[in-house]
Amino acid sequence: MSIPEISIKRHVLAGMISALIMLFGIISYQRIGVDRYPQIQFPAVTVLTTLQGANPDVVDAAVTNVIETSVNAIPGIRRIESSSRTGTSMVIVIFELDKDVDVGFNEVQAKVNQALRRLPDDADYPVIAKLETGAQPIMWLNLDGDRTTSQLSRYARTVLKKKLETISGVGEVQIGGRFDRNIRIEVDLQRMAALGVTADELIRALRNEHFQLPGGFLVGDQTEFLIKLDQEYHEVREMEELIVGYRDQLPILLRDVANVISGAQDRRTIAR
Incomplete structure (x- = not known):
């Protein structure tokens, strides 16, 4: 006997089966988990x-x-x-x-x-x-203390971040509002004009003398070492001695046309 024949000749049974299917459907719908932002x-x-x-x-x-x-x-x-x-x-x-x-x-x-x-x-x-x-931060930590913002940022980057990353179950640690050290060059346009140094010459000197280059690898029998040519200036005194031009065959140093200051970089992000 086919399904259509059962539905016609035994309509009561067919109605009960349909009701049961609808009941199971309603119960299943109520128990289905719903997540607006499902984790994929x-x-x-x-x-x-x-x-x-x-x-x-x-x-x-x-x-x-x-x-x-x-x-x-x-x-x-x-x-x-x-x-x-x-x-x-x-x-x-x-x-x-x-x-x-x-x-x-x-x-x-x-x-x-x-x-x-x-x-x-x-x-x-x-x-x-x-x-x-669907990964989202599950914990925010605020770092405060009797130190400067630059010192706190350095401590968070070099000490605290590494310790948190070693905790079991921690996938990633990000630092917001970090305040890193950099060297700032404040150009004096009047001194540059008096000595005949242009902005292009200043930029060219920095590009030619302040750079890093990969040097490949030094391979031994049991070891392998990375070689890196580091020509960047890391101290104010070193950068002040950079030659940016010549006048009457005498070198013009960066300190002659600009003030070199060691300080914190411009704030790009703020974390509260």
Whole structure:
């Protein structure tokens, strides 16, 4: 007997079955979980590394390429995306859809740990995290004390951040409102005009004498060392001696046309 025949000849039974189906549907609808922002997890892992003060070329050669080469041997990788910016390297390892993201995370972590000895000594420890679209900060900490903003920022970056990253279950630690040290050059236009130094000459001198270059790797039998040509000025006294031009065959120093001040960088973000 077909379903249409049952519905016609035994309409009471058909009505009871329909009622039961509707009842089960209503109960199931009420028990379905609803999330306005559901957490979607892709089989992808990110590796974030900071190298303070390094330009994009140095970051790419000294950090990004090292991490990419290290994780490239992991099985099940679909593609690797990376970006190198001033002081920051981001490598995203995207796996095939059938790859267990927890297994991929452990594999990436193991490969990055093996590559640590090839990273620059002044690079921060890489932050490895699973890519989650719904990831949001779950805790905000405010740092206060009887120190300057620059000192508190340095303590948060060099001490507190590293300690928090070692806590089990912490995926990433970000610092908001950081206030880093930099060297500021305040140009005196009248002194420049009197000595015949143009802005282009000043910029050219800084570009030619204040730079970093990747030098490749020095490979030994058991070790491998990163070589970096660091021609950047880190102290005010050094930068003041920079030659920016000549007059009557005598060198014109940067201190002759500008004031070089060591202080904090311009505030770009504020965290409260």
